[in-house]
Amino acid sequence: xxxxxxxxxxxxxxxxxxxxxxxxxxxxxxxxxxxxxxxxxxxxxxxxxxxxxxxxxxxxxxxxxxxxxxxxxxxxxxxxxxxxxxxxxxxxxxxxxxxxxxxxxxxxxxxxxxxxxxxxxxxxxxxxxxxxxxxxxxxxxxxxxxxxxxxxxxxxxxxxxxxxxxxxxxxxxxxxxxxxxxxxxxxxxxxxxxxxxxxxxxxxxxxxxxxxxxxxxxxxxxxxxxxxxxxxxxxxxxxxxxxxxxxxxxxxxxxxxxxxxxxxxxxxxxxxxxxxxxxxxxxxxxxxxxxxxxxxxxxxxxxxxxxxxxxxxxxxxxxxxxxxxxxxxxxxxxxxxxxxxxxxxxxxxxxxxxxxxxxxxxxxxxxxxxxxxxxxxxxxxxxxxxxxxxxxxxxxxxxxxxxxxxxxxxxxxxxxxxxxxxxxxxxxxxxxxxxxxxxxxxxxxxxxxxxxxxxxxxxxxxxxxxxxxxxxxxxxxxxxxxxxxxx
Ligand SMILES: [Zn+2]
Numbered sequence: 001x002x003x004x005x006x007x008x009x010x011x012x013x014x015x016x017x018x019x020x021x022x023x024x025x026x027x028x029x030x031x032x033x034x035x036x037x038x039x040x041x042x043x044x045x046x047x048x049x050x051x052x053x054x055x056x057x058x059x060x061x062x063x064x065x066x067x068x069x070x071x072x073x074x075x076x077x078x079x080x081x082x083x084x085x086x087x088x089x090x091x092x093x094x095x096x097x098x099x100x101x102x103x104x105x106x107x108x109x110x111x112x113x114x115x116x117x118x119x120x121x122x123x124x125x126x127x128x129x130x131x132x133x134x135x136x137x138x139x140x141x142x143x144x145x146x147x148x149x150x151x152x153x154x155x156x157x158x159x160x161x162x163x164x165x166x167x168x169x170x171x172x173x174x175x176x177x178x179x180x181x182x183x184x185x186x187x188x189x190x191x192x193x194x195x196x197x198x199x200x201x202x203x204x205x206x207x208x209x210x211x212x213x214x215x216x217x218x219x220x221x222x223x224x225x226x227x228x229x230x231x232x233x234x235x236x237x238x239x240x241x242x243x244x245x246x247x248x249x250x251x252x253x254x255x256x257x258x259x260x261x262x263x264x265x266x267x268x269x270x271x272x273x274x275x276x277x278x279x280x281x282x283x284x285x286x287x288x289x290x291x292x293x294x295x296x297x298x299x300x301x302x303x304x305x306x307x308x309x310x311x312x313x314x315x316x317x318x319x320x321x322x323x324x325x326x327x328x329x330x331x332x333x334x335x336x337x338x339x340x341x342x343x344x345x346x347x348x349x350x351x352x353x354x355x356x357x358x359x360x361x362x363x364x365x366x367x368x369x370x371x372x373x374x375x376x377x378x379x380x381x382x383x384x385x386x387x388x389x390x391x392x393x394x395x396x397x398x399x400x401x402x403x404x405x406x407x408x409x410x411x412x413x414x415x416x417x418x419x420x421x422x423x424x425x426x427x428x429x430x431x432x433x434x435x436x437x438x439x440x441x442x443x444x445x446x447x448x449x450x451x452x453x454x455x456x457x458x459x460x461x462x463x464x465x466x467x468x469x470x471x472x473x474x475x476x477x478x479x480x481x482x483x484x485x486x487x
Contacts, residue, residue, distance in 0.1 A: 024199050025486040027206065027231070029478040030072065031055060032454040035063060036237050037089040039454060042073070043206060045196035045486075046175025049078045052192055052208045054106075056092030056123070056148075059393070067093065067148055072481070076101035081160075082178050083108040084210025085189035086115035086273075092123045095153035098160060106160045107170065109180050111188025111314040113163040115273060118306050124154040166190060166316060181224040184213025185429055186274040187311055191226060204486060206231045207447075211454070212431040212439055214243075218281050219311065219332070221319045223431065225442040231486060232447040234440070236455030238432040239463030244425040248389075249282050251424045253291045255387055260293060260356045264383030264419070269371045269398060271364040271390055272304035274429050277311045277333050279360055279389065284335045298350055300341040300370050301362035308333050308340060344370075351377045364389075365396040376410045378419055385420040389427045433463060437470065446473040453478065 025045040031038030031053075038057035043050045057063040075097050083091055083106065094106060094116075108116065127147035134145035164170050164180060171177045175197060180190035192208045207229035215222045259266050270276045276299055286292045299305060311317075312333055315326055325332035341347050347370050350359055361371040375397075378384040392398035397408055401421050407414045431439065450473050452464045460477045467475045478484070 025196055025204065027451075027484045027486055028072065029451075029453070029480060029482045029484075031057065031066075031480070032089070032235075033478050033480045033482070034457055034460070035059075036454055036456065037063060038066060038093075039084075039090045039210075040071075040093065041208060041233060041453075042078070043176075043194055043196075045194075046173065048080075048173050048176055049073070050172065050176060050178070050194060051078050051081045051097075052194065053084055053090045053210065054081055054093045054097055055090040056088050058089055058092075067096070071097075071100070074101065076103060078102055078104065080104045080172050081106040082192050082194070082208075083112055083116075084183065084192055084208060085186055086112045086119050087186065087211070088119060088123050090210065091116060091119065094157040094160075095120060095124060095149035098157040099149055099153045102160075104160070105162045106157070107162055107164050107178065109166060109188040109190050110163040111310065111317050112190070113161050113188070114310050114314070115186075115188055115307070116161055117158060118303055118310075119273070120154040120158060121151050122303060124149055124151040169195075181226065182221045182317065183210055184215075184217070184220050184223040185211040186213075187220065187307070187314055187317055189213060189220075191224065193226075193229065198487060204231070205229045206486070207233065209234045211235055211237070211429070212436060213429060214431055215435055215438065217278070219277060219319065219322050220317050223435075223439050226439070227442060227444045229443070229447050232450045233453050234436065234450060234463070234467075235430070236436070236452050236460045236463040237430045238428070239436065239452070239455045239459035239466075240461075241432055241459070242434055243428055243432045246426055248424050248426045249286055249291075251422075251426075252279075252282055252387075253286050255385055255422050255424075256286070256292045256295075256358065259383070259385040259420070260295070262383040263356060264381060264385060265356060265378055266358045267371070267374050267378050267384060267386045267419075268358065268360045268389060269364050269366045269375075269386070270304070270360050270362060272301045272362045273307040275364065275389055275427055276301065276304040276360055276362075277308055278427060280308070280333050280335065280338070283358065284332065287335055293356075294336045296337045296339070296353070296355075296357040297335045297360070298339045298341050298357065299360050300347050300350060300374070301360070304360065304362060305340040305342070347373070350374070365392050365398040366401070367396050367398070372410050375408075376413070376415050379408070379410075380416050380418050382418040382420075385422055388421075388423045391428070433466060436463065437466060440467065440471065446471065448474065449484075450475040451478050451484075452476070 028042035030040035039053035039055035131147040183189040363369040
């Protein structure tokens with residue numbers, strides 16, 4: 001095989017070891033290949049190791065079990081971690097990494113660093129609850145069942161986090177540097193460009209897209225244009241789909257007005273970070289435009305409350321509209337009759353209050369959290385409406401309600417569904433296929449190789465084909481465990 005060439009063997013092998021002659025730089029695909037969770041990519045360059053993203057595998061048991069596998073290298077041998085954003089499928093393995101011996105800094109933008117303070121301890125509590133549950137039910141192989149990590153491990157990992165501003169090149173050792181550019185997906189999300197020098201001293205850029213956000217959405221900046229990279233890893237969550245591009249405000253106004261005319265409440269299960277803030281922004285606009293009446297609006301999720309404060313704090317992430325609110329000291333993430341609910345008593349008081357109102361609560365798929373007691377209260381009420389605004393995975397209560405089931409079990413009780421069940425599809429935080437192509441069209445030269453990652457096989461293949469046919473770029477879909485020589 002010729003020196004410097006990307007060999008077909010490297011690109012197509014599913015073996016853990018690449019048989020290329022040793023070179024200066026290698027890229028290892030450990031997670032979010034063939035699936036959308038467990039993002040982890042190791043870049044070896046100049047004798048050092050940079051792990052980009054350190055996510056948990058989530059969803060099906062077969063995927064979750066991968067979190068218990070040892071990493072292919074000793075965690076103590078990894079020098080640095082860089083995170084594209086705080087979502088658990090990109091950050092949730094950090095406590096385990098640190099517990100297994102990783103000693104270095106974890107670099108993230110300021111917004112990501114703050115969100116990790118909320119998300120990692122929460123993830124640890126879920127791990128601990130799962131282990132407790134397994135012990136009580138006696139279905140664990142291990143006696144006793146242990147959590148993947150504890151809240152203490154999460155706190156230990158947080159001590160390694162160091163924040164870095166967007167657009168600031170950070171040298172790591174002598175041969176490598178990283179830089180973040182805003183990705184517009186959630187607060188603090190960034191594209192990470194790692195740059196190293198090849199054996200001829202030429203700069204080589206590897207760009208990790210993380211999750212790509214939406215264009216023309218309020219609050220956060222659009223995905224930053226990127227002009228070049230030698231190697232590109234691009235996400236493909238919606239590689240085979242287009243979002244509904246109707247204005248979500250029209251649908252929300254329609255649903256709210258018809259519920260108000262029946263005298264009911266609007267209950268919205270929503271993801272606490274990102275979608276909750278976007279919903280409140282739209283509700284404020286609809287009120288100001290006189291398209292809905294001024295109603296009590298409550299955000300009833302402790303994480304949503306904390307996240308809303310962080311969204312207001314991190315002005316570096318704000319788009320021009322949001323900046324205008326900042327300058328005029330108007331809170332854009334609030335309505336006229338707005339509350340961030342504290343404590344369980346405040347939460348219960350919402351259900352006792354009479355008259356129409358809007359309650360936004362988590363979890364987004366109605367699998368747990370405070371949304372459950374609101375659902376138990378209002379699902380039997382034909383005047384009320386439950387509105388789903390995010391993806392509802394198979395097997396969740398959210399999915400069963402959307403599928404039209406007439407009874408759902410909540411806290412052990414069968415609850416009759418008489419409320420209207422609605423969905424608003426256009427509120428996804430991920431770019432769709434056309435939006436990903438729009439971002440790629442900013443490149444002034446094609447990357448030497450584009451790796452399509454972070455997608456189910458069908459989505460990844462669809463994006464692969466679209467890039468190959470529309471842009472004519474060299475593009476591959478890597479497999480888990482693959483190692484590619486970057487020459
Ligand atoms: Zn994400």
